[in-house]
Amino acid sequence: MEKRYLDEALKLDSSFQLLAMSFYLPCPQPDQAIGMPPHRDRGLFSFIINNGVAGLQIECNGEWFNAYYPHNSILVVVADQLEVFSNGRCKSVKHRGVVNDTMERIEIVMTNGPVGPADSLVVKDGSELYRSMKYVDYIESLATQISDKSPLEQMMIQDK
Numbered sequence: 210m211e212k213r214y215l216d217e218a219l220k221l222d223s224s225f226q227l228l229a230m231s232f233y234l235p236c237p238q239p240d241q242a243i244g245m246p247p248h249r250d251r252g253l254f255s256f257i258i259n260n261g262v263a264g265l266q267i268e269c270n271g272e273w274f275n276a277y278y279p280h281n282s283i284l285v286v287v288a289d290q291l292e293v294f295s296n297g298r299c300k301s302v303k304h305r306g307v308v309n310d311t312m313e314r315i316e317i318v319m320t321n322g323p324v325g326p327a328d329s330l331v332v333k334d335g336s337e338l339y340r341s342m343k344y345v346d347y348i349e350s351l352a353t354q355i356s357d358k359s360p361l362e363q364m365m366i367q368d369k
């Protein structure tokens with residue numbers, strides 16, 4: 210892929226961006242409470258910072274692992290639209306947020322979209338594994354979701 214292909218293909222200077230902040234109160238029995246339930250983020254990448262209190266967990270092969278990243282660093286998480294753009298090469302990461310027994314947790318996520326598979330990868334692979342979709346339609350499909358499939362699964366082209 211050409212240098213700056215991603216910027217240009219995704220029009221990153223004018224694409225949709227979402228900033229979300231979560232605030233978790235301390236919980237004396239953290240194993241009994243859910244902070245943020247398991248999910249995959251909807252954008253391309255998620256850039257995550259926190260207030261120095263860990264609590265992000267990542268799923269790998271059915272097991273949950275703590276994601277330790279130093280305070281004042283930014284954790285970059287692969288989200289749904291990067292899986293689509295990379296035509297399945299990068300997998301959207303399932304993760305969740307847990308609460309802390311003594312300290313408040315603040316966590317800020319910035320995410321962006323939208324997209325379909327990169328043309329050059331579709332040519333290389335011979336087929337696209339995901340439909341292209343406007344981000345607004347993707348977000349609307351979340352709101353009106355009636356099937357058991359996740360929005361990402363709904364973008365997958367099954368017969369390929």
Ligand SMILES: O=C(O)CCC(=O)C(=O)O
Pocket residue numbers: 229231244245250264265266304305306307316318
């Ligand atoms: O609390 C966390 O660290 C996870 C939050 C999260 O995954 C999100 O806001 O999308």
Ligand SMILES: [Fe+2]
Pocket residue numbers: 248249250255304318
């Ligand atoms: Fe998330």
